[in-house]
Amino acid sequence: MTRLLQMMAGARHGGAEAFFERLAPALARAGIVQRLLIRKDAERAARLRAAGLEVTELGFGGALDLLTRRRASAAARDFGPDIALAWMNRAARFLPAGNVVRVGRLGGYYDLKYYRTCDHLAANTPDLCSWIAEQGWPAERVHYLPNFAADPGPAVPLPREAFDTPADATLIVALGRLHPNKGFDVLLRALAQIEGTFLWLAGEGPLRAELEALAATLGIADRVRFLGWRDDGARLLASADLFVCPSRHEPLGNVVLEAWAAARPVIAAASQGPSQLIHSGEDGLLVPVDDDAALAAAIAHLRADPAQAAALAQAGRAAFDADFTEKAVVARYVEFFARVKR
Template sequence: MRILNIMSGGKAGGAETFFVSLVLALKSAGHESRAVIRSHPERAALIRAGGVEPLELPFRKWLDFTTKAALEREIAAFKPDVVMTWMSRASAICPTGDFLRLARLGGYYPIKNFQNCEHLICNTTELVDHVVKSGWPRARASYLPNFARIETAPTMARATFDTPDDAPLLLALGRLHPAKALDVLIRALAIETRPYLWIGGEGVLKTELEGLARELGVADRVRFLGWRNDKAALFGAADICAFPSRVEPFGNVVLDAWGYGKPLVAAASTGPADLVRDNEDGLLVPIDDAPALAAGIGRVIDEEGLADRLVAAGRKRFDADFTEQACVQRYVALFEELLRERQAGHRRAG
């Protein structure tokens, strides 16, 4: 199968990370996989390292006279069976043609941007309900969850970030953005005073979050690591994965915690609440509740056997439903089903 994925996102984030993972996973599964992205040297390098040569285009909002024409040329040259667009702009400007035209949604985008698509793939059941309530036909929307790529790497030495070996270590990954509620996690650190915290991510709130840590007297236990591509090394060093998002449609970090074998404490935003079985494979706490988050972290530190129990159940969930192989099989099976329906429709029309 010849599959072209088109991503107009520019900044680092969960959707962009999963885009790279899926493009490379489809190639690894034996399909001819190509990628078109908004110009982004780091993302292009990751895709290239996986054996796929990306096409980088501007995807500007205004006065962009090159992107759509370049997409048309790429599609004409590649002759894909499937074109899957990510983000609103890529979906709105992608041409139609003799191929299956899909869009993958990981957020609450306006449905008007996807009118040229034959089918929508949503990474949560709640997103399927959202697009249907917005007027999209239910028969043309499918739920396919993300997967997480679990890699091996030497454990990051805690001394790298001036962290004691004997202190409980929390790891939080995500954009420094209001939706990620890292302010709540920093406030929790002022209540539960034993852990150190590594935050992997970049974003508009960095200065504000650094100031909050100083204001609360916890700056000596918080490390801002910047955007990271070495999750395996970071998870190896951590004791607990903290995921405090107040808005989170899916939550790849949940899968990372399960796959890397770390107990998870997460706020009950949409994605984590849908994925996590509370007190079985993770602990869920109310959104925007620093005392509850601190209490959950304290339980994992103090309650005998809890961390091991959460890790074992999380790994079982991961192996059953969220491996690369399982998720790619679901994607390919959907592509094949929709291509058969498309061909049958053409025969009836003919």
């Protein structure tokens, strides 16, 4: 039976952090014995403990954080893991020494110097695996382990009147941190080119005031709802006519998987992750990055062709069922652990 020490030094919100919170309980259900070391976050710790997991909160500070190093080392000695899995550059610095297989999990194109103590690297897209090998990492020690999205099952749409949205309007839902990488300014410019279309934008971040000002400048503030961080993503997606991911930079695109799981038609900018996931015209539509006119045209096209929108949604759900369910991805993790542990 594999004993896994997971180390997560992430922020309060984010795609990797959300997937970590899905993966740890799923691995437990698959029989993987775990101990979790996480950056101090009482709410995350409570959620993981409620799932029956043993959690220790640490500072995960800078290079001079000797307390985290001592406590992480003590936890490893006490637990006796076969494998230690680090999420984020900062966590990799605190991987324990000794007779343990050290794995760095990457969800982006990070500087590999942070992972020099690792025996193996796992990445969540094929392109990222190729990039790691191109940096000189031995290809036989690079492994593709995709993310999975939670299957929402039947979700009840949110009432449109709750967000002052007409019942007959085309409703776009977008999810993510309000950060330049996410391209939400491009989505707002596209929305300005299409009458009768509303946007529910769920997320928070440093660009909120700037995006609100842009919506006002474009004359679409009455059609955009800034919802902040939400914990009812399945209901938001169930409410949508279209899901849009306009990211300039998106190594994977967890949100695409979530929209597929919810059987929503997806339009995405052709950044790294979505362009690997989506076969444009089959299970979604891809448009050039930073091209608001192309994005507006794609939205207008699916709005005018509900039959194609439904076909894309059905094919996206089929792609999710084939490769990105909890069962499929956890099986890959379990096989990987069995193969690399000493």
